[in-house]
Amino acid sequence: MPTDFSIQTRLRLVHSLAISLTALFLSSCGDGSSTTDQTVVRTSELPNIIFIFTDDHGYADLGVQGVRGDVKTPHLDQLAKTGVRMTAGYVTAPQCTPSRAALITGRYQQKFGVEDNNYSPLPLSQATLAEKLTAVGYKTGIMGKWHLDINGASERWYNEVYAPGSSVPFNESNIPFAEKLKYYPESRGFQDNFVGYHNNYRANFNLAGQTISPRTIQDNRFRVDVISEAATTFIDRHKADPFFMYIPYYAPHVPLEATQKYLDLFPGSMPERRRYALAMLAAVDAGVGRIVEKLESYGIDDDTLIIFMGDNGAALNLTKKDILPVSAQTAPNGGSVWDGSLNEPWVGEKGMLSEGGIRVPFIMRWKNHLPEGLVYNEPVISIDATTTAAALAGLATTDMDGVNLIPYLKNPSSKPNRALYWRFMQQSAVRQGKWKYLRTADEGEYLFDLSSDQHEQVNVLSQHPAIAQALHTQLSNWSTSLKTPGLPSGALLGADKYWYDYYFPKN
Template sequence: MIRAIQNRYYIYKVSFAFLTYIALVIPLYSQDKPNIIVIYTDDQGYADLGVQGLVDDIKTPHIDQLAGRGVRMTSGYVTAPQCIPSRSGLLSGVYQQRYGLDHNGTIPMPLDQELLPQMMQKAGYITGMTGKWHLEPNHQQITWIEENLPQLKDKEVQPSDISLEEKMPYYPSSRGFDEYFYGPMNRYWINYDLQGNKVEPQWKEEEGYRLDLQTEATTAFIKRNKDQAFFYYLSYFAPHVPLEATEKYLKRFPGDMPERRRYCLAMMSAIDDGVGQIKETLEELGLLENTLIFFISDNGAPLKIDKKDIPISFKGGAWDGSLNGPLVGEKGMITEGGIRVPYIISWPKVLPKGKVYHRPVISLDVAATALAVAGLDPNPNLDGVNLIPFLKESLRTDPHENLYWRFWNQTAIRSGDFKYLVAGNKEYLFDLSESPVEDENIISQYPQLAAVMRKKLERWTDELKNPGISQLSLTSAEEAWYEFYLPKTIK
């Protein structure tokens, strides 16, 4: 078995460079620029799509159909198990640790970091967004506050201490979005309305359910811009807390179940209806075949270990009702349950229909893929790759030789089917081709493989703004997670 594992590992390594080059230079799709829509959900676990086939209570027929008309990834990852760094990686196409945005409490998205919508503008696309942003300064970002608001250094910073004037340069309206309906709940910063009219930039209170509003903003943008190539970022604020749903969606899920689960199912049903309305709008306008749609969650579900069914009236951090099973772990961890997420790509004109792709991909690939299909030259600064050749053809190599993570006091690398993980003073090696994943720590059996992967991981962390693998002990939350979820014995 040792020889087989080593052979698998080195085959990935040797074939990667050559086949990746071939994939990049062969034109595999039409020169017509597709429209591009990126749908990013919030705290949605890996299990919570019907097409995943893992739970029997979820109802997502429209998203399932999206997968049926495209490609579903079984090893689709994000760059962090938390909102801000995950969104930073998606929209920059760069590992966010390269510019120091390791977790929510560090910095906002740096103003000198070019974002995907800015890149798409260069390709002649009109760009738009709605929903959650979360990349502006906030009161928890101690590093940024110390550097930019030294007067607040020695006080307990409140959200109101950071003015709107200080936040505005970081808003979507200043970061490459031509049109915006920005807001997670009912207050929106807009320059177009839900009827599709252009308006002067303004704050507007909207009545209605937050997910329905975000769908309406998306379809209004599509109708406004049907005659030109567009890029749209739909960042649904769900099923993240606070849990909210209307009776329209709640009544679809009768029966005995945790109430938080019921609300999660209802919120996912609202998102699913939204995906259906977006597809219907595209089809009516004759745009569906040549629209590239990504559907991805920003991280795994926050289970809080025991999934307590706290009353819905509690609006703070708690289990959001979503599920990660059968993956190990949850939001905040770089085990699979925290970083492996629902991930679908649909482009009916180009991609095969109903394909299931098992090799590892990551949210960084969205930017590289979007630029490629928009006709721009490859950007050497990006960490992602153009996925279209890998999904369209049966290439016998992974899109990435290695994928990396560093979050809090956890660091990991995936090479082929193998994952090496460091959490405080704990080390793990997993064969992710085995099921269930991360159930058996095989590091004592394959120390040489672990040593090779650690060197690769060290080289990557040395490139980061704050270099190195964390030498700190796990936080109390991390310690509780790793004690609960990870194998107790090394085999």
Template sequence: MKKTSFLILLFLIHAQTFAQAKPNIIVIFTDDQGYADIGVNGQVDDIKTPNIDLLAKTGVRMTAGYVTAPQCIPSRAGLLSGRYQQRFGLDHNGTIPLPLDETLISQRMQKAGYVTGMTGKWHLEPNHQQEKWLKEHMPELNIKTVKPSDIPFERKIPYMSSNRGFDDTFQGYIQDYWTTYTLDGERNMEAHWIKQAGYRLDIQTDATVKFIENNKDKPFFYYTSYFAPHVPLGATKKYMDRFPEDMPKRRQYCLAMMSAIDDGVGKIKETLKKLGLDENTVIFFISDNGTPIKLNMADTPGVGPGWDGSKNTPWVGEKGMLSEGGIRIPYIINWPAGLPKGLVYDRPVISLDVAATCIALAGLPETDELDGTNLIPYLNNTKKGDPHQALFWRFWGQSAVRMGDYKFLKSGKHEYLFDVTSAAHENKNLINTYPRKAKVLKKRLKQWGQELKNSGIPTKDFNEQDSVFRNHYLKSVE
């Protein structure tokens, strides 16, 4: 056999082996990170994310990647359930926890024979702001004066990650972790609280790496939910020293925190390569919503509430808003054995697609329960057209739909139509230019609204936030 023919045969055998093996899957979900703050998106010149950029350069970067809500809890509920969270009444942080009868990706992957795990921010258990849940489950409490400590931890345990399809959990934010394993090698423990020394993002990276090492011989699904760059801002000297001090302090903190996440991505990739798992491991990198720029990115003193230092450039708006800045986020998929390298994909996709893609890769049958789409055929160009006919949002007093290049946005009583693929994107209202198109999109949005648990789309301003949204961002395009 000639050498060339032999090499081709080896390649085909290698490709067939990967095609037959279930890929490992890691979902990296950052917290309040804007579209601009990965270097490969090319919007700012002060960010340093070489490892995340390499994910894109050796994988697929989505330039029109969305999440289902511009806020933490509903966005996470949409990602993990694979369903629009409004279908089960979780519209915003102050409604309900993720219902126990919703099936999560982790539970589906367990059925496919995967070992599952997570680390970092969970944020899907009951909290003191969820009036609907409190009225139903703890009617003895005064809703107006309830405090976090008024909800016994025993009431939260069924909602914790350890009871939602994750075999291994290292759930936590800064130093307190609800865990079934340790970074020192202990495993298979009953979930319990520990104090973990170290920097929160390094801890979450180390928990990911330890899980990979523990489960290298099985197909695994892991959810790395980094608590950053969400406030409270915080980074070690190692990361802060990578950036000059003569910049807004909140910006320096954000850059340092993103650098820590980037180091984590590099360490995860290095671990996979060392164990021979890199080629057949799928990595998603997505943010849970746009960053809260608080209108003007004020560099207020301290590390608490306010701008977290991240940027949504070039998009209009911020966290809490259905303009692009609130919902259009960094979105990368990397799978060396199964996806093109360096593809830039500009058609609209959403975080709902993670679940649908995962179950397809795991060999599970398609289900109508999910609202997402398996993206792999579209990214490999074996399936033509857009993955979605339409994408939908409803949040506070706002609702929106994107179909093709156009987005219809309704904020209270005010309506807008944008070509979000144009240079003007949401700086030019086209509703009077294309009234028929706006009517078609509005009708489709209203139809979707009728499918939801609390049906309909908002027609009145919800609160002051909506007025700020309209007056600050959209007055110029009315």
């Protein structure tokens, strides 16, 4: 059982009991007095855990990063100022499905075959963090985008798992609901669900806080605000319990949308796609502010670890064209449009293993338990968040690939002695300390000193061939542990060639 929070929790329990007894005494005296203190008596010393996951959110778009002057994220900035901001926070993939599969399991997703968006759903063989936390008494909830169920990109699953050898081609609409239900969050450990993308949400509670039979709820309001309201409702429902809340906002991913209230925060001349992305992130920021305020109102703010991060870098469509209407999801040429977010100062974008694709905003805040205002420069990765949460709940973490970050953040002079690894489509990469080795399928090789101001703008492989070789060996050895072993080979094709020809042109 974790002990670093037990003394303070016991003191709060005594304080809360005293408040309750005082209120009872005053009431019995008939003086008409009542208390407005909402402090609750928690049922467990286990900390609450909140994961907030944004979608296609570039590194630059957090005010406290100090990269851009047009960003307005005061609540997230405050979260960083009262917690820890990771300047080298990574995700395990530059795309939605694999990144989420890793976060919810704490494992490199290639170990169980979720290589990219075409490898959904999350295999039933993989235990989720929600399932593990439920087993030790947590109330668990998800509000927002799941993206680990059966969808239009599940043809590979259909051919390899559901109907191998079938002569009937895959059609998502022909998969029985009972089969789809197996992969929904409600079947993967989440007790409270409010899951959806735009206006339709599969939910087992409503925004009045009432439990309902699982059904589709229609809410035509701005999708970010709806999810924020669902999150605060979940806290109302489980304020006294240890809870795990996962809030994967569908923002600022396309199609872009925002209400005038948020758009008005960004007047003046700028690309419209940029204005909408900033407005969507301002809405996320407002939601984070409401969540923290709700925690404070119940006196459980310092019982709650909040981890905020993006799922991958922003999609730029190379030149950041201001394609209108802003709701467009694909460019006229069929490519991916710019979502209005920015990855500065890093090179590249969503879909790439360059820093722009995998280095994201990353904040951890646990009031009175983690240092306030710490800027942590050591490389960390999304699966560390999962491992940290499991460790705080007293769970074994030997089946996870991350590290518990709490000891390192409490003693920043100590550093995790490990490498971080990636393999995605025709790319692979490893980071060890300040060095990053990046490799493409056509034997394109790059070595970058990420401590340098030039970071991925200058390939230093020819100056340090021994370091590059050592990192290549590490990467190759790691790849043997994956479900499909090995590093990508062959000619660089499709989107990978499109990106690398643009961002890393050969002389």
